[in-house]
Amino acid sequence: MRDRIDDEITFRKLEVLLAFMETGNLSKAAEALDVSSVSVHRALHSLEKGVRCSLFRLEGRNLKSTDAAQTLAEVANEVLTLMSDGIRATREAAGYSSDRLRIGSLYSLTIRTVPGIVVDIKVRRPTLQVELVLGSNAELLDKLKQGAIDAALMALPEAEPEIESIPLFEDDIFFAAPAGSPYAKQEAIDLKDCRDETFVSLGDGFVTYRGFLEAFRVADFTPHVTMRVGDIFSLMNLVSGGVGYTLLPGRVRGVFGDKVQFVPLKPQYLMRQTIGVSFLRARERDPNLLALMAVCRLRTRSGD
Known part of the structure; x- marks a missing residue:
């Protein structure tokens, strides 16, 4: 069974000890902690009472730390760091974060x-x-x-x-074609007319790819996909380069200027993302x- 810790020893007093050890004198420690020198002196004296041994000695008018104080300071640093991490973990477990x-x-x-x-x-x-x-x-x-x-x-x-x-917000899905494509001039695209075309797409896990598959399920054919990529900007690059057509959400319209044309789909293929x-x-x-x-x-x- 571990020894009981005296009530005189608190986290705040350990912080005072560390400030004193870092600054070397009462005034600077008090300034760092925004308290009075008297408060620092009382906290250090209280720690001595709590650990039941001398932590400091007087050299003239200056207070000097002993080896015992250095030992306590090293432990205090570990304890305060661990407690700080513990409080942060506790807050996160409870649904709170800070910075x-x-x-x-x-x-x-x-x-x-x-x-x-x-x-x-x-x-x-x-x-x-x-x-x-x-x-x-x-x-x-x-x-x-x-x-x-x-x-x-x-x-x-x-x-x-x-x-x-x-x-x-809600976002509609469009047929994406490179500038100059015959599809770019159409008012609306019937995917059944694209059965023989080449397509590019995002990979599994992307909501746009899920809509892509659903649209072609409605069109009743499996598109010929030559390449899948892991982000929508690479996908748009492939479309603008003429590698293949795809389906894209309206929120990325205009990112590539007029290099990628967004054409509405016929009503039966309407796909909307929330x-x-x-x-x-x-x-x-x-x-x-x-x-x-x-x-x-x-x-x-x-x-x-």
Whole structure:
């Protein structure tokens, strides 16, 4: 059984000890802690009482640390670091974080949606560090469940009891063709007319790829896909280079100027994505997530 720790020994007094050991005198330690020199002296004296041995000696009018004080300071540093990490882990387990927000996002949302949200949330919480993690819908959902990200800007996932989502906007899917393509001049595309064409697409896990497959299921044929890529900008490069056609969400329209033409699909192929922010219900009271939700709701109401 471990020895009981005297009530005189507290985390605050250990912080005072470390400040004194780092600065070397009472005045500088008091200045660093924003307290009086008398308070520092009392805290150090109280520690001596708590450990029941001398930690300091007087040399003239100066207080000098002993080897015992150095030993206690080394332990105090470890204890305070461990406790700080423990408090942070406890807050995270309870759904709270403090100085950073890890936001997952689809690549396509980095054009407009993500920058706007980051700017708005930094206005609300200027000291918050925002980290951005990019991936497919499936990757972001997995990271969210594992706690690798705090929230995800993506197509709303299917209903799950552990996930809460706030819709931001809806986005239609278009037929994407390179400039100069005969399809680029059509008012609307019937995918059945594209049976013999070559296509490129995103890979599994992307919500746009899911819509791609569904559209061709309605068209009742399997498209000839020559290449799959892992992000939407590479996909648009392939389209602009004439490698193949594809289906793209309207939010990326204009990124490549007139090199990629977005043509509406016939009504029977209409595909619409609902984009929103998702997070774990267990963390819905996290102050950072509350700020993010507030920003997202304001953007939804303003139609931005």
